[in-house]
Amino acid sequence: MITTGQYNWVALFLLGGACVLGLAFALAALYRPAARPSMLKRLTYESGARALGDALLRFNIRFYILAIVFLMFDVDVIFIFPWAVSFRLLVFGDNNIVFTPIGPSALTEMFVFLGILIIGWAYAYRKGALEWV
Amino acid sequence: MTRISDRRLELRHDPLLTEKVVYSVGPQHPSLPAPVRLVVQADGELIERVTPEIGYLHRGVEQLCARRSYAQCAALLSRCEWLAGANADYLVSAAVEQLAGIEVSVRAQWLRMLVLELSRILSHLFWWGQLGLEAGQITAVFWALREREPGLDLLELLSGHRWHHGWIVPGGVRREPPAEFYGGLARFSGRLREALEHFEEFFSDNAIWVNRSELIGTLNSDYAQAHGASGPVLRASGVDHDLRRDAPYLQYDRVSFSVPVGEYGDVLDRYQVRMEEMRQSLSIIAQCVEAIAHLAPTTGGAGGPARSAGEDGGHGGSPHQGIEVPAGEAYIAVEGPRGELGLSVVSEGGPGPARLHLRSPSLYHLHLLDELCRGYLLADLFVILGSLDIMIGEVDR
Amino acid sequence: MPQDILLILVRGVILVVVCLTAFAYLTYLERRVLSWFQWRVGPNRVGPWGLFQPIADGVKAILKQELIPRRADKVLYLIAPIISFSAAFTMFSLIPVGERVFLTDLPIAVLVFLGLSSLAAYGVILAGWSSQNRYSFMGALRSIAQVISYELGLGLALMVPVMIVGSLKITDIGNIYRAETWHPAYLFVLLPAGVLFLVSAMAETARIPFDLPECESELVTGFHTEYSSLKYAMFPMGEYMGMSAMCAIAVHFFLGGYLLPAIGGVDLTNWVGLIVGNPDAVWGPQEGYWTVVSLSALGLSTTLTFVAKTLFLILIFMWIRATEPRFRYDQLMQFGWKVLLPAGLVLVFLAALFVVLMPDLGGGAQSTMEVSMYVPR
Numbered sequence: 001m002i003t004t005g006q007y008n009w010v011a012l013f014l015l016g017g018a019c020v021l022g023l024a025f026a027l028a029a030l031y032r033p034a035a036r037p038s039m040l041k042r043l044t045y046e047s048g049a050r051a052l053g054d055a056l057l058r059f060n061i062r063f064y065i066l067a068i069v070f071l072m073f074d075v076d077v078i079f080i081f082p083w084a085v086s087f088r089l090l091v092f093g094d095n096n097i098v099f100t101p102i103g104p105s106a107l108t109e110m111f112v113f114l115g116i117l118i119i120g121w122a123y124a125y126r127k128g129a130l131e132w133v
Numbered sequence: 134m135t136r137i138s139d140r141r142l143e144l145r146h147d148p149l150l151t152e153k154v155v156y157s158v159g160p161q162h163p164s165l166p167a168p169v170r171l172v173v174q175a176d177g178e179l180i181e182r183v184t185p186e187i188g189y190l191h192r193g194v195e196q197l198c199a200r201r202s203y204a205q206c207a208a209l210l211s212r213c214e215w216l217a218g219a220n221a222d223y224l225v226s227a228a229v230e231q232l233a234g235i236e237v238s239v240r241a242q243w244l245r246m247l248v249l250e251l252s253r254i255l256s257h258l259f260w261w262g263q264l265g266l267e268a269g270q271i272t273a274v275f276w277a278l279r280e281r282e283p284g285l286d287l288l289e290l291l292s293g294h295r296w297h298h299g300w301i302v303p304g305g306v307r308r309e310p311p312a313e314f315y316g317g318l319a320r321f322s323g324r325l326r327e328a329l330e331h332f333e334e335f336f337s338d339n340a341i342w343v344n345r346s347e348l349i350g351t352l353n354s355d356y357a358q359a360h361g362a363s364g365p366v367l368r369a370s371g372v373d374h375d376l377r378r379d380a381p382y383l384q385y386d387r388v389s390f391s392v393p394v395g396e397y398g399d400v401l402d403r404y405q406v407r408m409e410e411m412r413q414s415l416s417i418i419a420q421c422v423e424a425i426a427h428l429a430p431t432t433g434g435a436g437g438p439a440r441s442a443g444e445d446g447g448h449g450g451s452p453h454q455g456i457e458v459p460a461g462e463a464y465i466a467v468e469g470p471r472g473e474l475g476l477s478v479v480s481e482g483g484p485g486p487a488r489l490h491l492r493s494p495s496l497y498h499l500h501l502l503d504e505l506c507r508g509y510l511l512a513d514l515f516v517i518l519g520s521l522d523i524m525i526g527e528v529d530r
Numbered sequence: 531m532p533q534d535i536l537l538i539l540v541r542g543v544i545l546v547v548v549c550l551t552a553f554a555y556l557t558y559l560e561r562r563v564l565s566w567f568q569w570r571v572g573p574n575r576v577g578p579w580g581l582f583q584p585i586a587d588g589v590k591a592i593l594k595q596e597l598i599p600r601r602a603d604k605v606l607y608l609i610a611p612i613i614s615f616s617a618a619f620t621m622f623s624l625i626p627v628g629e630r631v632f633l634t635d636l637p638i639a640v641l642v643f644l645g646l647s648s649l650a651a652y653g654v655i656l657a658g659w660s661s662q663n664r665y666s667f668m669g670a671l672r673s674i675a676q677v678i679s680y681e682l683g684l685g686l687a688l689m690v691p692v693m694i695v696g697s698l699k700i701t702d703i704g705n706i707y708r709a710e711t712w713h714p715a716y717l718f719v720l721l722p723a724g725v726l727f728l729v730s731a732m733a734e735t736a737r738i739p740f741d742l743p744e745c746e747s748e749l750v751t752g753f754h755t756e757y758s759s760l761k762y763a764m765f766p767m768g769e770y771m772g773m774s775a776m777c778a779i780a781v782h783f784f785l786g787g788y789l790l791p792a793i794g795g796v797d798l799t800n801w802v803g804l805i806v807g808n809p810d811a812v813w814g815p816q817e818g819y820w821t822v823v824s825l826s827a828l829g830l831s832t833t834l835t836f837v838a839k840t841l842f843l844i845l846i847f848m849w850i851r852a853t854e855p856r857f858r859y860d861q862l863m864q865f866g867w868k869v870l871l872p873a874g875l876v877l878v879f880l881a882a883l884f885v886v887l888m889p890d891l892g893g894g895a896q897s898t899m900e901v902s903m904y905v906p907r
Contacts, residue, residue, distance in 0.1 A: 006634035010642065013623040017616030020546050021764065025608070028592040028760045035595060042600040044663045047750055048161030049170055051663070058151045059177060063671060066863070070678045073871065077685045080878065081641070084689045088696040088885050107886060114875060121871065130867040131860070156664055163750060178668075178859060269738055269856025275568035335853070341739055342855045511668075512748055512858045 065129050076117050083110050153181065156511070160189045164267050164515045167525035171502070171514070178511045183503045187496075190529035198489040203229050203303065203456060206489060210476070211297045213491060213530045216259050217252035219245075219288075220469045222301040224476035224491075227382070227465040229303035232458045232480050240428040241305035242383045247421040248291070248300060249383075249467065250414040251318075254325065255284045256470035257411050260522045264404070265336060267519035268345055273336055280328045283321045290314050303456060315422060322415050329411060337408065346400035350505040350517035353398060360504075361497035364472025366521055369406045370398030376468035388420045400520040407522070456484060471495055471522050493527035549622060549771070554584035556770045560848050567852035587763070594759035599661060602756065606660035611757070611764035614653025617646050618771035625778045626701055628788045628833035640688055640698040643779060647684070647734055650772055651677040654736075657765070658753035669752030672742045672859060676733060679866035680740075683730035686874025690723035691783050693881040700779075704787030719884050723877050724784030728843070730870060731776035733862070735769060737847055739854040742862060777843035781836065785843070788836035 044051040083090075083106075090106035124130055154175050160168035168189035174182040194213055198206040207225040211218030223245055230237060237245075258281040265273025285295040291310055292298035300307045336342055352362070357370040367374055375392040377385040393409035395402025460482045466475040472494025479488040498521045505517050558573065558580070565572030573580035598607060624639045624646075626632030636642060651673060658670020691703045694716070705711060733740040742752075749755070754765045781787060857865065 006636055009623045009634045010620060010636070013620040014616055016546065017619035018612050021612045021615050024592075025760060029596065032593045032759070033595065037595055037597050039600065041597060044599050044601055044661070045750070045755060046157045046664060047159050047165075048168070049157045049159070052155045052157050052172075056662070057154055057664075057667070059154075059671060063675060066675055067678075069867075070682075073682050074678070077682060077689075080689065081685070081692075084693045084878070084881075085696060085698055087693050087882065091886060092889055107882060110882070111879070114879065118872070118875060121875075125868065130864060154664060154668075156668075164748065265855070269741070270854065271564070271738070272568050272852050275570055279569050336855070339855060341857055341861075344861055345855065345858050510859060512742075512856075515748055 069124050069129055072120065073117070076113075079113070080110070151176075158514070159186075164518070165525075166263060166523075169499070169523075169525050169528065171518075173506075173511065173514065175511055180506045180509055180511060180514060183506045183514065185499050185502055187499065187525075187528050190525050192530065194530040195489055195491065199486060202484045203458070203486070204299075206486060207299060207302075208297065210491060211299070213493070213526045214469065214474065214524065215296055215526055216256040216524060217249075217470050218297045219248045219252040219301060220467055220474050221476075222299055223249060223467060224465050224474065225478075226301050226303045228463045228476055228478040228486075229456060229458055231463045231465065232461045232478070233303070233456065235304050237305055239384065240425060243421050243424045243428065244306050244310065245301050246383045246385065246388075247318075247418055247425070248288070248298075248306075250417045250421070251284060251287065253470045254411050254414045254418075255281050255288075257407050257414075258284070260407065260470075260519075261332065261336075263522075264516070264519035267515040268342060270336060270339075270342070273332075276328070276332070276335070280325055283317065283324065287314060287317050287321060290317065318418065318422065322418060325411070326415060329408065333408070337404070343401065345513075345516055346404060346520070348397060349400045349509060349513050350520065351397050351399045352501060352505055356504060357398065357501070360501055362472070362501060363494050363497070364468065364470070365403055365406045365410060366472060366494075366498055366501070368393065369395030369402035371396055376466055376473060380466070382465075382467065384424070387424070388417050390417050390420075400516055403520040458482065458484070466492070469494065471524060471527070472498070474527075491527070491530055493524075493530065495521075495523045495525070495527040499523050499528055546619075549619065550767075551584075553767055553770045553774070554588060556774065556844070557587070557766065558584050559844075560770075560851075563845065563848045564852050567849070591760045591763040597758045599663070599756045601662035603660040603662070606656045607756075608761070610653045610657035610660060611761045611768070612653075613656065614650055614768040615764045615771070617650040617653065618768040618775060621646050621771070621775035622778075624700070625775065625782065626704075626788065627778075627836050628829045628831075631788075631829045631833050632701070635699060635701050638698050639700045640692060643775075644681070644685055644688070647772065647776070648677065648681060650768060653765075653768065654753050657757065661753075661756035663756050665749040665751075666753050666755045669742075669749050669755070673736065673753060676736070676740065676742060676862060676866075679863055680730045680733035680870065683726055683866065683870035683874050684734055686871070686878055687723045687727035687730060688779075688783060689874075690719055690877050690881040693878070693885060694719065700782050700787075704782050704789065707786035707789055713888075715884075715888055719877065719880050720784055722873075723881075724780065726870060726873055726877065727780055727784065728846075731773075731780065732847065732850070733866065735772045735776055737769075737773065738851040739857050740862060741856060742859055773847060774840060774844060777840045777847070778836075780843055781839045785839050788832040788839075790831060790835050 046052065087106065087110075091103040154177070156173040156175060157170060158173055159165050159170040170186040170189065172184040172186060173180060174184075192212075194209050198209055201209070203225055207222045210221035210225060214221050229235070258277045262274030262277030265271070265277070288298055288300075289295045291314060292300035292307065294300075352366070352370045354367075354370045354372045357367050358372060362370070363374070371394060373392060373394045376382070377390075378392055390413045393406045393413070395406050458480045460480055462477070462479050464475060464477045466473050468474075473492065474494060475492030477490040477492065478486045481487040501521065502514075502518065505521075506514050509517070561583075562572045562580075573583040576582040576586045598604060621643060623633050624636060624643055626635055654673040654677075655670045658666040658668075658673065661667075691706070692698060695703050695706060697703065706716065736742070742748075754762055757765065
């Protein structure tokens with residue numbers, strides 16, 4: 001049942017969605033009144049007063065720490081996914097009753113991996129990397 | 134635009150420098166009830182300084198009042214304190230009475246008290262909804278307004294107006310409440326009592342709300358007193374002070390009510406103090422109704438003796454346009470919904486004041502913001518602002 | 531061949547129109563539902579019961595003046611709503627809506643879905659950044675942090691059924707809910723996983739109480755403060771689509787998908803097939819969304835069931851929106867990292883134990899994964 005045709009649909013949706021929207025923007029441009037907004041109207045809206053400069057800011061470092069922690073866990077989750085999908089197969093093979101020779105290690109190794117993950121998480125917790133402020 | 138390029142230059146020299154962000158909140162911001170501008174300097178989301186810039190709603194009311202009659206003053210001042218306009222009416226009337234030495238009948242005093250407490254409840258209800266909005270609780274405001282509506286209807290029944298009633302006039306009140314008023318009031322009170330229970334379940338007991346308000350924006354009692362805080366904000370900080378009890382006016386010394394006092398002065402305390410005040414006001418209203426029932430209406434039905442010159446001259450104008458008030462000075466203060474609302478009047482004789490000044494609690498509370506918000510997050514700013522219940526019309530007058 | 535292309539185009543246009551209308555009406559539904567909660571009437575002026583309100587809104591959005599802020603990065607500013615919209619839109623190509631009613635049933639559907647849900651965040655981030663407005667920028671930053679934090683919860687929650695079934699295919703996972711394969715023991719792992727998924731999904735689609743990227747009372751309207759006209763309308767649209775897609779996935783993974791409820795051990799899904807007979811005899815074997823078009827009773831009834839279940843979850847989202855205040859930012863992050871992440875990891879442990887302890891359950895779908903080839907026997 002796996003055909004590449006299925007993936008074409010996904011691509012078609014992605015492109016089609018974008019195209020339909022682009023088309024809608026273009027159509028809207030034809031229909032709406034042609035009046036161009038004045039320069040004042042095109043100023044940034046920072047709740048009424050004149051904007052205090054742009055948003056090209058060097059922002060606080062906390063986002064950076066969070067990004068690192070996230071990266072760590074996201075990569076880990078990506079590692080877990082293939083294991084999760086084939087977990088049953090790894091443990092039982094195709095008979096669903098007895099463990100395969102690699103069954104116990106499939107179970108324990110991932111538990112060890114998850115354990116390491118949790119230790120890392122606890123470390124980040126203790127170090128305050130998960131505190132927002 | 135040299136400023137921006139300078140900054141870029143500076144940043145290039147120091148690659149690890151992170152910037153302070155300056156947000157301009159207002160004058161047109163969805164969570165501000167009326168225009169005011171808060172310049173918020175923050176390190177990321179952590180607030181370092183809040184500078185309120187006021188004046189967007191300045192109408193020169195005090196100056197305008199100095200050229201107008203007392204009746205007109207009351208109308209103007211109730212546009213400063215629009216959620217509880219009866220307070221402004223009362224302030225002007227009491228000032229005139231004090232200067233002119235007019236004695237107000239006891240019944241009229243009870244009636245005034247009733248309306249003042251009613252408007253306190255209505256103002257607090259509005260605050261509750263507004264606070265809900267600021268905390269992201271979008272339903273609260275509709276519930277609050279729904280409960281508020283019958284109250285406004287009552288005031289309309291009383292005076293013909295919903296917000297700026299002008300029902301309290303020098304010498305008493307404008308007219309006797311119609312018979313159906315008391316029934317409506319009883320229904321309103323009963324319904325509100327139930328609604329308050331409901332509100333508590335719905336919002337006050339919500340874990341997210343408690344987390345957002347507990348120990349946020351704490352105000353210690355010394356700072357509060359030193360900076361002129363009053364009303365619920367002061368009481369939430371643990372200072373047991375209420376003008377209604379400590380400097381009784383009208384018949385407040387003859388009703389029994391308790392003054393809720395907070396402990397930490399945080400948002401939750403201010404919230405709970407106001408919620409409790411609504412209940413206390415309901416009980417005061419009940420006592421007022423009780424007292425009024427035992428007092429016969431005075432002749433003329435207006436509940437007050439003095440409807441001096443100009444009583445018949447009210448063609449669109451006010452019945453007491455022509456009151457001649459002797460020279461003198463008076464300061465009248467009431468415990469308004471937001472705190473001590475004071476009116477200082479200088480009269481040099483004549484139908485209007487020579488100079489008039491409104492002491493508005495919101496002005497003082499707005500300038501507490503910096504102290505309250507420092508070290509909290511940007512999101513807390515709005516909850517704190519909501520908990521102070523600032524009325525911009527009072528701040529800029 | 532040209533006919534094929536024409537057919538695909540026609541079907542594509544029908545799909546887009548149906549989707550857009552459906553989601554426009556979702557905004558109507560949300561407004562009506564919120565107004566019920568809030569003791570007010572809601573939109574009731576345009577057409578009967580206000581039913582034409584979404585159309586009026588759309589026309590208004592189209593006719594609005596185009597307003598691009600002077601400082602904005604024009605290209606990114608225009609691309610952002612398109613990304614946001616089409617990523618959410620594409621999610622629907624993944625989701626089967628009824629028995630044999632699906633466009634695709636990818637063997638890696640879960641991964642594609644997670645990828646798309648992250649892609650939608652790019653729209654938000656680019657919108658916030660390109661507007662050059664501090665509020666928008668702040669909204670975008672919050673959005674990044676929020677989406678990446680809750681993505682972990684989302685992925686871990688989905689991992690539980692994936693582990694039990696051993697497949698990333700949506701229909702395979704739905705199959706455990708069939709009357710012949712269902713076992714109450716599933717509840718022990720699937721119920722907590724479902725709750726975890728719904729909470730993460732709410733955060734991922736930035737709904738109240740997690741609507742910090744937008745939060746009106748703080749950041750004006752957050753990342754789309756500078757957007758107007760049709761470009762603005764695409765953000766709520768994308769949000770609704772994302773929300774419905776999340777709910778649809780939740781229905782498939784945790785609510786028995788498009789299957790009719792089994793009453794007293796009788797699987798209604800099979801009954802419909804039995805009673806009405808086999809539509810294939812009449813229409814020929816059908817697959818894809820066109821099963822419904824060809825009036826297959828099974829396809830139609832399962833599709834309606836699916837839509838009803840999804841709407842039920844959407845209504846829960848709306849209910850929560852009407853009753854909860856908003857989290858504060860740091861609380862949100864802490865909730866994600868300190869509660870949901872460990873909870874997800876624990877659930878993965880539990881799922882592994884479940885598979886080992888209940889070897890008879892959930893099997894039967896493994897062979898679809900190509901990874902099986904590399905497992906030594």
